[in-house]
Amino acid sequence: MYKWMRSESFTAWAFMAPGLLVVAVFVFWPIIYGIPLSFTDYSVISETHYVGVDNFVNAFKDHNFIISLWNSLLYVIVVPIIQILSILMAILVNGKIPGVKFFRTAYYIPVVTSMVAVALIWSWLLSNNGVVNFLLIKVGIISDQVSWLATSNTALFVLMFITMWKGLGYYMMLYLAGLQGIPSDLYEAARVDGASRLRLILNITIPLLRPHILFCTLISLMGAIRVFDEVYILTKGGPGTSTLTSSVYIFQKGLEQFNFGYASALGLIVSVIIAVFSVLVFRFNRKGGVNPY
Amino acid sequence: MIANRGMKQVKTGVRLTIVYVLLVALALFMMGPFLWLLSVSLMPGKNVFANPPAILPTFIDFDNYVKVWQFMNFPKYIYNTVVITVLGVVTNVVLSSLTAYPLATFRFKGRDLVFTLLVATMIIPSSTAMIVHYLTIQSLHLTGSFLGVVLPSAVSVFNIFLMRQTFLGIPSDVRDSGKMDGASEFRIWLQLILPLVKPAIAVISLLEMMAFWNNFLWPIVVLDDPQKYPLAAALTFLNGQFSYNFGWIAAGTMISVLPIIIVFLFTQRYYMEGMAGAIKG
Incomplete structure (x- = not known):
């Protein structure tokens, strides 16, 4: 054996080589290759040309793309709702009361099931003669059946609801991990001082959960802007363009119409928007926008 | 003093009841759709859009499972x-x-x-x-x-x-002790380190x-x-x-x-x- 082969450096690279190769090809390469691709008219069918910034110019003239961007941004409404509800859920299941483990598990079931199954169930529940309409009419919230997923005013919000329903358990678990890391003497000390329950939550729980809130907000934000599965399975962007999100539109342009160049350009624009959003969340959090101080 | 303690017990009792009501309501919200699907799958011929909807099955028959298993x-x-x-x-x-x-x-x-x-x-x-x-x-x-x-x-x-x-x-002792015994880095990783990160x-x-x-x-x-x-x-x-x-x-x-x-x-x-x-x- 050569001497250099026994060096720690060589061994390290030998260990990492297979993994880094996969990362290079399937993580780095798409980021790098997407850029030149977006300046071409690459499609599988015809010859490829360099088209300059045409794709980007067309993108901003493309009415459907603008609508899809708007819908993706609108989808972000679901992020704070998920965070607030899942923090409350985490507080609810944090207590040491009998049977609480069962409830934690129950809330997590939607997370582990496939979106295909979840979408199917909700599409039945939400259809004209479905359970949701039945219950809402019974309670008196609505008087006539609503086709939730086929009405342009409601479809996007219904999809958000499904995203929320499937994701709550996931975020609850992450927040629960955070809650259990908070030393209990902090609460006891505050309680001795006569602080109310709400005060405890606002002044101890929320500030100490900040790293978790940052983490969860970021992943949920990226998920919301890039939302695809539920939209693609349930509405494919319809009715009309009312639920067309940017990921669905990019998928249609790229892998259904094989307009790879244009789809890459759209993807690049969305990537920049997500990057800006991530930076904003970091900034906002550092300045303490999330906690009451 | 005693009255005070009694009050406190009632208070915890009420709070616990509220907590359980919330827990069960949430569980119905999260699990209900699955239970409903299960009950639809167990009742052949039952309409999904039956009115009122069936959350719990009134009879159990695995016919749907048998049929779809054969078909698909x-x-x-x-x-x-x-x-x-x-x-x-x-x-x-x-x-x-x-x-x-x-x-x-x-x-x-x-x-x-x-x-x-x-x-x-x-x-x-x-x-x-x-x-x-x-x-x-x-x-x-x-x-x-x-x-x-x-x-x-x-x-x-x-x-x-x-x-x-x-x-x-x-x-780092784990790796050092492996080296002392003359094991290769790969063997150290496979036999000493991996069992610790199960x-x-x-x-x-x-x-x-x-x-x-x-x-x-x-x-x-x-x-x-x-x-x-x-x-x-x-x-x-x-x-x-x-x-x-x-x-x-x-x-x-x-x-x-x-x-x-x-x-x-x-x-x-x-x-x-x-x-x-x-x-x-």
Whole structure:
């Protein structure tokens, strides 16, 4: 054996080589290759040309793309709702009361099931003669059946609801991990001082959960802007363009119409928007926008 | 004093009742749809849009399961799903623990650079990834193969992080003692280090198992032959095939969902711990 082969450096690279190769090809390469691709008219069918910034110019003239961007941004409404509800859920299941483990598990079931199954169930529940309409009419919230997923005013919000329903358990678990890391003497000390329950939550729980809130907000934000599965399975962007999100539109342009160049350009624009959003969340959090101080 | 204590007990009693009412209501909200689907699947001939809706089955008959099993060639789809899932889990466990090990324990030139580059990929989103993946898989002549389905997610940066975080917690004595005995770095990794990180390996296995089991889009994109589809992909197909046979679709969906729920129920302890560990990392 050569001497250099026994060096720690060589061994390290030998260990990492297979993994880094996969990362290079399937993580780095798409980021790098997407850029030149977006300046071409690459499609599988015809010859490829360099088209300059045409794709980007067309993108901003493309009415459907603008609508899809708007819908993706609108989808972000679901992020704070998920965070607030899942923090409350985490507080609810944090207590040491009998049977609480069962409830934690129950809330997590939607997370582990496939979106295909979840979408199917909700599409039945939400259809004209479905359970949701039945219950809402019974309670008196609505008087006539609503086709939730086929009405342009409601479809996007219904999809958000499904995203929320499937994701709550996931975020609850992450927040629960955070809650259990908070030393209990902090609460006891505050309680001795006569602080109310709400005060405890606002002044101890929320500030100490900040790293978790940052983490969860970021992943949920990226998920919301890039939302695809539920939209693609349930509405494919319809009715009309009312639920067309940017990921669905990019998928249609790229892998259904094989307009790879244009789809890459759209993807690049969305990537920049997500990057800006991530930076904003970091900034906002550092300045303490999330906690009451 | 006594009255005061009594008051306190009543107060805790009331609070506990409220907590349980909330817990049960939430459980109905989260589990209700599944219970309803289960009950639809167990009642052949029962309309999904029955009025009032059936949350609990009034009779139990496995006819839907038998029929849809015969119709859809489930063994084939289950086989596809299992092959894809096992392949995905194994590659992720092996590749992430191989890659993360030197990042956590070795000293070498370029370590920080590799690490920074990996962090960067987690922040930079890549919406076009699927398109480029498709082109890559095509140029590797892997379209239509299970390897083509698995390869793009054969290792995730997140998993490398998780493993690195775990390896960092192992005292350096372990590696030193192995070296003292003259073992190679690979043997130290395989026989001394890996047995110590079993919980982390369990977490990655579970996370990836769910991801691969539930994945439907990429398999549809890569696999040209629907006979090769995994369950989740085949289900979208099933919906289109007989859109009015609700009982069958419900039974088919239950069959696809149950294995993953059962695995989750038996392994949830590891999983929850791992989730907690992941966010600290």
